[in-house]
Amino acid sequence: MPDILDARRTASRGLMLIAAGLAGLAGVYVLALRFTSVERFQGLPQKIFYVHVPAAWCALLAFSLVGIASALYLWLRDPRLDLFAESAASTGLVFSIVMLTTGPLWGKPVWGTWWTWDARLTFTLILFFLFLGYRALRSALADPLERARFSAVVGILGLVLVPFVHLTVYFFRTLHPQPIVLKPSAPSLPWEMLRTLLVSVGVFTVLLIGFVMTRYGVGRMGAGDWGAEEGGTDGS
């Protein structure tokens, strides 16, 4: 069974990446707290920025991966693509939870409110519900082929939805800080802060890849030959 060995190798590589990512995360904390100056107006709460923004980036990246893998699945019908989409969705759900919890933690001291119905916040909530719905649908379907096709459709429609919701950001007046790094003109963040942010984004991306690889590898190990359990599970 070279397949199983292959899957095990993927999973263990994923675990190594996670270990590296966690060490990097400790480094990010040190870098952010010790070697990056405190923002003048927001004070210490601004440090959450170095976790919040990378988490949001990872959630969005994970969702793009789900959408792309879903579209490829409907085209190629390779079960590995379905498993990859599932791994990315589960990881994305975790990052979107990090994003949704760190945001209010920053918002309370800086804005004076945990939550506001700002377009960007609504957008993150929609992203979270997309992941949640995707996961719930998967768990409610017994037949693996049906589950793969159905969740691929949700993944694709979700990918279509994301740019739409992003558009609305420009229609609302917003409390959320405007983009300071990815914008048409040059980044307006001081170099020291930008450096910490970029390191953190890198570390979070390594973590994302590690989580997806581990989950994918473990899934491959469990699935083995995919069609074996098929038939008889669906009641009708």
Next chain:
Amino acid sequence: MAEFFRVALAVLAKDLRVEHRSRTAMVSALSFAVLTLVIFNFARDAAALSREAMAPSVLWITFAFSGVVALNRSFALERENAALDGLLMAPVSRGALFLGKYLANLAFVFAVEAVALPLFIVFFGVDIGGVVGGVILVTVLATAGFVAVGTVFAAMTVRTRLAELMLPLLLLPFLLPPVTWAVQATARLLSGRPASEIAGWVRLLGLYDLVFLTACLLVFPSLMDE
């Protein structure tokens, strides 16, 4: 192409005939709409909150939820006696099946809205005389979009356990954007703001309809192949 629309219309006619004979979807959706309107009316503190301030949200909560109730019925119908398998055995395009089911769902939701809107005017005493055209336009555009996605999702959730719970959860992220745009447009219409303030929302709703109707037509066939 003519064949495509003929099949779609046949599916639509079938659904309308079934509904005409049983009236289950209409009655459940309508009683839901009336219940919502009545609860909101009694929940409102007349001294603290004007009718106009609350009206757009009440209207859209009623529309969105009765829409979901109607959508839940659409494929539950096909599930009984394996009617869907019969439809799928017919040598017709899956896209046409989608279009037929979509038009039937749209007809249900529009019918519910057509009854709920006058009820809303009566119960809430909101004067929409001058902007009735605008309110209808916004309603039609918002409904057309979320019903397209809802039709695709209803076809999937009917195959799951707890279908009635799964559809709202899955539809929620897709329902939020058009409903938030529609509710903002409606609020501006009811408070007599100039049309230029509403044009952006209307365009966005139209774009949403176009993009999602196309996307749904493209993905629906892959739900149905075995």
